[in-house]
Amino acid sequence: xxxxxxxxxxxxxxxxxxxxxxxxxxxxxxxxxxxxxxxxxxxxxxxxxxxxxxxxxxxxxxxxxxxxxxxxxxxxxxxxxxxxxxxxxxxxxxxxxxxxxxxxxxxxxxxxxxxxxxxxxxxxxxxxxxxxxxxxxxxxxxxxxxxxxxxxxxxxxxxxxxxxxxxxxxxxxxxxxxxxxxxxxxxxxxxxxxxxxxxxxxxxxxxxxxxxxxxxxxxxxxxxxxxxxxxxxxxxxxxxxxxxxxxxxxxxxxxxxxxxxxxxxxxxxxxxxxxxxxxxxxxxxxxxxxxxxxxxxxxxxxxxxxxxx
Amino acid sequence: xxxxxxxxxxxxxxxxxxxxxxxxxxxxxxxxxxxxxxxxxxxxxxxxxxxxxxxxxxxxxxxxxxxxxxxxxxxxxxxxxxxxxxxxxx
Numbered sequence: 001x002x003x004x005x006x007x008x009x010x011x012x013x014x015x016x017x018x019x020x021x022x023x024x025x026x027x028x029x030x031x032x033x034x035x036x037x038x039x040x041x042x043x044x045x046x047x048x049x050x051x052x053x054x055x056x057x058x059x060x061x062x063x064x065x066x067x068x069x070x071x072x073x074x075x076x077x078x079x080x081x082x083x084x085x086x087x088x089x090x091x092x093x094x095x096x097x098x099x100x101x102x103x104x105x106x107x108x109x110x111x112x113x114x115x116x117x118x119x120x121x122x123x124x125x126x127x128x129x130x131x132x133x134x135x136x137x138x139x140x141x142x143x144x145x146x147x148x149x150x151x152x153x154x155x156x157x158x159x160x161x162x163x164x165x166x167x168x169x170x171x172x173x174x175x176x177x178x179x180x181x182x183x184x185x186x187x188x189x190x191x192x193x194x195x196x197x198x199x200x201x202x203x204x205x206x207x208x209x210x211x212x213x214x215x216x217x218x219x220x221x222x223x224x225x226x227x228x229x230x231x232x233x234x235x236x237x238x239x240x241x242x243x244x245x246x247x248x249x250x251x252x253x254x255x256x257x258x259x260x261x262x263x264x265x266x267x268x269x270x271x272x273x274x275x276x277x278x279x280x281x282x283x284x285x286x287x288x289x290x291x292x293x294x295x296x297x298x299x300x301x302x303x304x305x306x307x308x309x
Numbered sequence: 310x311x312x313x314x315x316x317x318x319x320x321x322x323x324x325x326x327x328x329x330x331x332x333x334x335x336x337x338x339x340x341x342x343x344x345x346x347x348x349x350x351x352x353x354x355x356x357x358x359x360x361x362x363x364x365x366x367x368x369x370x371x372x373x374x375x376x377x378x379x380x381x382x383x384x385x386x387x388x389x390x391x392x393x394x395x396x397x398x399x
Contacts, residue, residue: 027365033358033380036387082358085351086384087391093338093351095388096381 004051004064004071012065016058023052032081042081129189135182136195139164143203146170147213147235147260154196164196168263171208172200206235211269213259218278219243224251234258234271241273251275310340310347320357322364331359336377 005012008022026048028034035041054071055061063069085091139154149168155161162181170176175197182192207214217232227245231238234255241253252274259269317323331337332346337356339346348356359377362368368376 024365024367027361028367031361031366036383082351082354083384085354086380087387089388090349090351091384091388093349094355094377094381095385096378 002047002051002071004054007047007051008055010055016056019052019055023048023056027052033083033086036083036087129185129187131189132183132185132192134192134195136197138197138199139166140199140201141166141170143200143206143208144235146172146198146200147206147208149261149263156194162194166198169211169260169266170198170200172198174198205233208260209272211260211266212272213269214272214274216276217241217253217273218276219247221277221279224248224275224277232273236261243275247275249275249277310349311353312348313346316348316353316356319353320360323356323360328356331356334374336373 005014008019008026010018010022014022027045030041030045030048032038032042032045051071053060054064060069064071086094135156137154137156139152141150141152145152145166147169149170150166152164152166153161154164162178164176164178166176175195178194178196180191181194185191205215213235215233219230223230223243224247225245227243227247229240229242232241232255236258239255239258241255243253244251252272255271255273257268258271260266262268311319313325313328317325317328328337332339336359337348337352339348339352341347358380359373362373362376363370
């Protein structure tokens with residue numbers, strides 16, 4: 001049995017207050033519940049506690065000093081500490097996770113295996129080479145970059161930069177896989193892949209419809225009635241479009257091959273432009289003309305809205 | 310399982326008022342049987358833990374809930390880790 005004075009690190013002449021302070025200092029360091037899984041701390045704490053039991057009681061201390069009892073005589077029956085229960089099933093009583101059994105996400109597994117076994121992800125302590133983890137990122141590409149294709153540079157959390165090639169015709173939610181750009185492999189295994197989910201916010205006037213693109217194209221009254229060439233936007237840039245004479249609101253023009261460009265196994269889509277006649281602020285000449293205008297064929301634009309007899 | 314009286318006799322220096330407060334703070338959760346508290350081994354160990362934290366480690370009762378919360382989470386994790394290792398959770 002060790003000398004209790006030595007165990008507490010105090011002199012034989014130490015006051016009761018010194019002993020109490022020494023014990024508290026050591027208890028804070030070695031309390032088994034602050035060091036779960038550390039058998040050495042528990043061993044030290046037991047000795048410290050036994051020494052304190054003996055020396056903190058002036059009567060027992062006096063008898064020990066006079067040689068009437070020895071340190072071993074004061075050793076208490078081995079006591080179980082809280083952690084003996086806390087980690088076992090009984091500990092659920094004080095669980096902070098609620099009554100439900102723990103639910104695990106993949107991240108939890110990665111964390112636990114990572115910290116418990118010194119490995120990363122699927123390393124799990126074995127010597128087998130294993131592939132690195134796939135790492136997931138999100139990237140917002142604007143509508144035209146997604147339609148036409150683009151290369152965007154990403155800076156990863158670890159400081160690496162990646163050039164993500166967004167292929168033409170990429171749709172919202174599509175995931176790009178960059179091989180070998182994920183987490184490093186374990187035991188010389190190959191690295192994982194970087195998985196980049198592309199988000200495409202809507203465009204102010206183009207709308208994707210598979211390989212085709214749809215838009216509404218405003219035209220003036222005279223462009224609609226008389227027809228003529230106008231300039232219309234397309235995903236690849238403005239083009240000249242001929243409006244046929246006698247067009248109307250709702251007339252749909254198809255611009256062949258002006259939709260999503262050809263990619264992979266899909267041929268290029270078309271651009272559908274639905275005309276919308278915009279009159280705007282009428283001038284006096286237009287008003288005067290309309291007042292004197294007698295349509296050759298009277299037209300009822302609302303036949304389908306009239307109550308049926 | 311033991312009653313309050315036996316517990317107070319077993320743990321020297323434990324005052325009934327302290328124990329009462331710890332139970333009402335929900336730091337110790339004995340079961341209630343026929344109108345009185347009964348303590349399992351883990352409850353006894355926890356009462357002793359709280360005693361040691363307060364008296365030996367000088368953590369005052371205002372800070373105790375934080376320490377207990379962290380310890381409880383630590384033990385949750387360690388229990389889950391043990392279950393994982395034992396294959397109880399797959």
